[in-house]
Amino acid sequence: MTAVPRPHDHPDAALRTEALEALLLERQLIDPKVVDGLISRYEHDVGPMNGARVIAKAWTDADYRRRLLEDGTAAIGELGYSGPQGEHIEVLENTGAVHNVVVCTLCSCYPWPVLGLPPSWYKDPAYRARIVREPRRLLAEMGLVLDDDVAIRVWDSSSEVRYLVLPERPEGTSDLSEEDLAALVTRDAMVGVARVAPP
């Protein structure tokens, strides 16, 4: 087999990042405080804990649940979550009969305000390629086995609409507080590749 050579000089990404940063700083095109602020925001403040609060509230407040399913962006905004990659968010309800799962086959569009930046598996070519072709099989490989009578709906986020999955509330949680419920909700359940496990 013929090896495919790199088409051009391509130093490793860490070195090219350092080079780009130096060029931008020398030209005063970026402010290091802005760069550090962006990084810190997505490392600490914007992440799946936001979405988990939305889900826990929907599980405990029927009126909020109704608003969330009607107008996800507004209901999520009620809790203070908005921003880039969250211009219009729709919420998909998982039930015993219907299972929703979300992907972006063309890049890795993801609802940042509620889930933060996408995890590695969501950006993996294997996920992007297979979930739109053999979702039941791939979900099973990822640890989520669905009964044959559960209808699967796959959502490819190809426009600026972003999707958040409202997972089923697990059994045995009727006495838990909203805060305790939020602690059970996982990122993977809000994309639709897992269930929320009981405590």
Added chain:
Amino acid sequence: MDGIHDMGGTQGWGTVTIPPDEPVFAEPWEAKAFAFGALSARLSGQNLDAMRHAIDRQHPYDYLADGYYGRWLGCVETMLVDSGVLAPGAVVARARTLRGEEVTEPADPTPHKPDYQPTAGGSLRQVDTPPRFAVGDRVRTRHYAHAGHTRLPRYTRDHVGTVAAIHPAQVLPDTHAHFVAENAQHVYAVAFDSTELWGDGAEPFTLTIDLYDDYLEPIA
């Protein structure tokens, strides 16, 4: 464009594993590449659709080998060179300097940012005309293969689906990415039966994808 990025339905990738306790950024450079990407539209005078198209245009080898934030890094460089903020090869020349080589770095070009002014922030727009299709309408996706940016993936082209919802109108990525026009238009969630996309042996499921008005044709 029919690039490496259009991965839906392609085969041979293997399985997907979910690493436990994954950090937001695996390495410090990834965090920096993310921040530069977040600032890239402002730095280059471009927009989000142009950014996605700059990612689509990364060489297929680099697209796969560099990973997600490597693609962000590559797209920032592409956008800055396209807008004349940095010279072609400037980043590689500086990287070589940093690794101790004697390199003459290229002089800065004259900036030539696109002549482009958005009519509003973000991608959502108000459109005066009523939607061409209603929920429940059967539609056919166009058999589309232009060389520029598009959000109509190959696996959904020339197939028949049903309009499942009407979304807020949005700028059309196909023209917006190239600074031709915002071309704001209605966007529909279109549902396809898995057998329509993958044939009779397909797993039973419904695939729903958000498609711009230009991508759709009525079924007579």
